[in-house]
Structure formats: C-alpha cells, structure tokens
Amino acid sequence: MDVRFRWYVPESGHEWKRRKGESVLVWKEEKKGGPTMLDQPPVGLFRVFANINQQEREIRKFADTYGDILGEPGSSVYGEPGKDGIKPILRSHATLKTWMFAIEQMRFAVELWDRCNDANGRAITRKQARESLTKPKRACGVGKQ
Numbered sequence: 001m002d003v004r005f006r007w008y009v010p011e012s013g014h015e016w017k018r019r020k021g022e023s024v025l026v027w028k029e030e031k032k033g034g035p036t037m038l039d040q041p042p043v044g045l046f047r048v049f050a051n052i053n054q055q056e057r058e059i060r061k062f063a064d065t066y067g068d069i070l071g072e073p074g075s076s077v078y079g080e081p082g083k084d085g086i087k088p089i090l091r092s093h094a095t096l097k098t099w100m101f102a103i104e105q106m107r108f109a110v111e112l113w114d115r116c117n118d119a120n121g122r123a124i125t126r127k128q129a130r131e132s133l134t135k136p137k138r139a140c141g142v143g144k145q
Contacts, residue, residue, distance in 0.1 A: 009067040014060050016096075023056060023096040025063055041066055050106040059099045069102055070094045 012028040045066065052058050063069075070093060094102075115121060115129035 009065070013064045014068070016056050016060065019093075024093045025060060025068065025096070025099065026093050027068070046106060047110055049103065050110045052103050054100050054103055056096060059096070059103075068094060069099065 010027040014025050015028050016023050017026050018024070049062065049066075052062050112129050112132055116126055118126065
C-alpha cells in the first residue's frame, strides 16, 4: 500500500478493460510509457474517495484526477508474447471489485473518525467507535469459507 499520499497520474487518463471476466482500470497510454504528473492530493481527499458513487464512470473520473490506487504509471512489465502474439502485462491493475472494496473501507474509516471526534456525541458512542478501530476488518475475500 502506498502510504506516501502522493500518486502519479497519467496525463492520458484511464479506461476500463475486461480481463479474466472482470473490469480492470488501466492507463490509456501505458504501452508507450506516457508522461505522468506528480499530484499532491488536497486535504480531505479521503472524504472525496469515501463519497465516490461506486460506478465505473465515477471511479475512472476519480482515477483521472488523483491516480490509480495500486501503482504508478509505467511500472508495468510486459512478458513474452503468447501464442496469440499478445504480450501480457505483469502488473496487477485495480479491478472494479478492488476499487469498490477500498471505497467501502474508506467509508468505514471516515465514519469511525467522525464518531470518535463528535464532541456532541454520547461518550458510549465514541467509546464504541474507538473500540471498532482496534478490531481488524477482513480483507476482500480473506477469511471467507
């Protein structure tokens, strides 16, 4: 996870592709290693992210503005061409499912933050919120049987 709170945003933007039956957000000019710009996100970006409407169009709009949640443009490596002549990308891009899970996690975190810091809230509500912070949340698909 990138905790530097800086992202590289491809100037060419993003597009959704279908890979292995899932929607995956990729950089439009990735094969060319297109130019990028370093973006220092604004204060409150976590709330913006938490409030994204979980639709492909809205997620792509966010990514075009602030960047990918998994990596930096140009960090992909291309493998040897397969029988079909296509070179596989050897870097995972965020799937729609990954984006949706990350947005849900951010909503949870923002809600807890607000509850913990609500001066007008009842003390028991703030205590419950703080206790929720110490309980680990399951990762997407982890621990399910």
